Structures are given as C-alpha cells and as structure tokens.
Amino acid sequence: MVALSILLAITGGVLMSIQSPTNTELSKYVGNCQAACMSFGGGLLILLIASIIDGGGSIEMLTRAQPWMLCGGFYGAALVLVVTFAAPALGIALTLTLMMLGQLVMGTIVDWLGLFHTAVITITPLRIAGCLITTVGIILVYVGKKQQGGSKSSQKSAAVLLSIISFGAGCLGSIQTPSNAALADLVGTIESSCMNFVVGTVALLIVTLVINKGKLNKITGVGVKPWMLLGGLYGSCAVFFNIVIVPYIGVVLITVGTMLGQLVGALVIDSKGLLRSPKIKLNLWRIIGVIIIGVGVTLVSIAKMNV
Numbered sequence: 479m480v481a482l483s484i485l486l487a488i489t490g491g492v493l494m495s496i497q498s499p500t501n502t503e504l505s506k507y508v509g510n511c512q513a514a515c516m517s518f519g520g521g522l523l524i525l526l527i528a529s530i531i532d533g534g535g536s537i538e539m540l541t542r543a544q545p546w547m548l549c550g551g552f553y554g555a556a557l558v559l560v561v562t563f564a565a566p567a568l569g570i571a572l573t574l575t576l577m578m579l580g581q582l583v584m585g586t587i588v589d590w591l592g593l594f595h596t597a598v599i600t601i602t603p604l605r606i607a608g609c610l611i612t613t614v615g616i617i618l619v620y621v622g623k624k625q626q627g628g629s630k631s632s633q634k635s636a637a638v639l640l641s642i643i644s645f646g647a648g649c650l651g652s653i654q655t656p657s658n659a660a661l662a663d664l665v666g667t668i669e670s671s672c673m674n675f676v677v678g679t680v681a682l683l684i685v686t687l688v689i690n691k692g693k694l695n696k697i698t699g700v701g702v703k704p705w706m707l708l709g710g711l712y713g714s715c716a717v718f719f720n721i722v723i724v725p726y727i728g729v730v731l732i733t734v735g736t737m738l739g740q741l742v743g744a745l746v747i748d749s750k751g752l753l754r755s756p757k758i759k760l761n762l763w764r765i766i767g768v769i770i771i772g773v774g775v776t777l778v779s780i781a782k783m784n785v
Contacts, residue, residue, distance in 0.1 A: 489738020
C-alpha cells in the first residue's frame with residue numbers, strides 16, 4: 479500500500495502540472511480571473527459530491543473555527559491565479575519550481591516559529607542546504623529557458639516580476655496547508671477541502687465580477703474545447719488522493735511525491751508544448767536543474783521528518 483500511495487502522490491503532482499496549462503488556455507477565452515474561478519468551482523462541485531457520499535465530517539463545527547482557518551481558500555485562489563498569469567511567460571516548469579521554493583522557505587519559517595498551531599520544528603543545516611540546493615536548481619532551469627533565445631528588455635522585466643510573484647504565491651501555499659489542517663481537525667478533511675474551494679471560488683468570483691464590471695464572459699464559442707474546463711477536476715483529484723493516502727505515508731512523503739510529480743509533468747509539458755503551452759526545448763541545463771531541485775526538496779523533507 480505504501481508503494482501505491484507514493485505513486486498516487488506523484489500522480490497528484492502530475493495532475494497539478496496539467497491543471498496549469500489547462501487553466502491558462504481557458505483564460506484566453508474568458509480571462510485569467512474567470513478561468514481560475516471556473517477551475518475552483520469545478521473542484522468545489524466534485525468535492526461537494528465526495529462530502530455527501532462520505533458523510534463522516536462535522537460541518538456544524540464550522541462555527542467554532544477561527545477566521546484564519548478559513549483563509550486557505552484565498553491562498554489557493556492566489557496560487558491558481560498566479561500560475562494562470564505566469565505560466566505563459568515563464569513556462570510551467572519555472573513557474574512551479576519558483577512556487578516550490580516559496581513553499582519550502584515559508585514552510586521552514588512556519589515550522590521554526592510554530593505558526594498556525596503547528597509544532598515547532600528547529601531549522602537544521604540539512605533544511606537550509608535543501609533550500610539552497612533547490613535555489614541552484616531553479617537558477618539552472620531559468621538558464622535552460624534563457625538558452626532558447628533572447629527576449630526584449632520589457633519581457634525580461636516582466637519575467638522578473640512574475641518570478642517574484644510566483645515565489646510569493648508559493649509562500650502563501652505553505653500557509654494554506656496548516657490553515658486547512660487546523661480546519662480539518664474541526665470539521666473533517668473532505669469538509670475542510672470543500673470550505674477551501676468555497677472560499678476560493680467566492681473570492682475569485684468577486685474579483686472576476688469587479689474586473690468584468692458585473693458580468694461573466696460566455697464560455698461558448700469557437701475555440702473553446704471541453705478539455706479546457708477540466709482544471710477543477712485535476713485539482714480536486716490531487717486533493718482527494720492526499721486525503722486517501724496521508725494515513726499510509728504521512729505529509730512529508732506526500733509533499734516529496736507531489737513536488738516530484740509536478741517537476742516531471744511540467745518538464746514534459748514544456749518540452750512537448752502540450753495543451754497549447756509554449757514549447758521550451760529540453761536541454762542539459764533544465765534536466766540538471768530539475769534533478770537538483772528534486773534533491774533539494776527531498777533533503778528538506780528528510781530533515782523535517784528526522785526532527
């Protein structure tokens with residue numbers, strides 16, 4: 479069961495990497511915010527069905543939740559929205575690896591300070607080394623992308639800004655996890671995931687309506703394909719996999735498996751130009767960079783597991 483659980487964690491990561499270009503392509507027809515909102519809404523529908531079937535939670539305990547426990551959806555919405563904006567310019571691999579670094583760095587700070595009701599975990603040299611190694615890997619992935627050809631100074635400035643924003647979104651992602659976990663202790667795991675998607679969907683819907691002056695763009699028309707509407711399915715499946723396998727392999731191995739799955743999936747999508755994403759050829763720099771990132775993520779996770 480352990481081997482199957484690790485495989486499901488990696489599969490969840492691959493699905494998350496597929497979600498990014500799917501939402502990005504949909505955004506070309508309905509806008510970035512509405513595409514992210516539709517992705518969250520689709521995931522919410524699937525999780526609501528799962529919650530009804532499971533029926534094991536205590537949603538009535540929601541009244542006892544502290545406000546910060548309900549903010550996981552905001553952080554998740556920011557992640558999805560940033561990927562939709564950044565992936566076309568940076569590529570799936572670079573966008574996701576920058577987010578991973580943000581998650582690792584902020585996750586280390588959260589553990590160190592014991593924030594959001596988490597246990598205090600001392601920062602060790604191994605964790606620091608893991609973060610630094612991951613940074614080196616991301617630099618190599620960026621260098622590998624840069625080798626594909628030059629770009630205008632304005633595009634370089636935009637790429638730097640999007641890189642910073644992607645890193646920041648990753649930091650929010652690391653805050654999302656303990657927020658959802660604390661809520662799950664009150665209402666149940668699937669119910670917590672549902673609330674996460676409810677909050678994210680509502681937040682993105684409000685932003686979409688403000689940007690579109692109270693209107694939603696139609697999703698019918700020439701060019702819109704059914705596969706562009708599956709972003710929510712991928713995200714909810716990844717969440718469901720984690721719910722099922724966490725008793726067997728724990729959060730640390732799930733994190734490693736998910737990130738490795740994201741790395742492999744993103745690299746394949748970039749190199750093949752799948753799902754209409756910009757094609758970024760696979761070269762030695764990018765391969766070495768991804769391998770190094772995998773090593774860095776593993777070191778950080780092992781360090782956390784051994785404390």
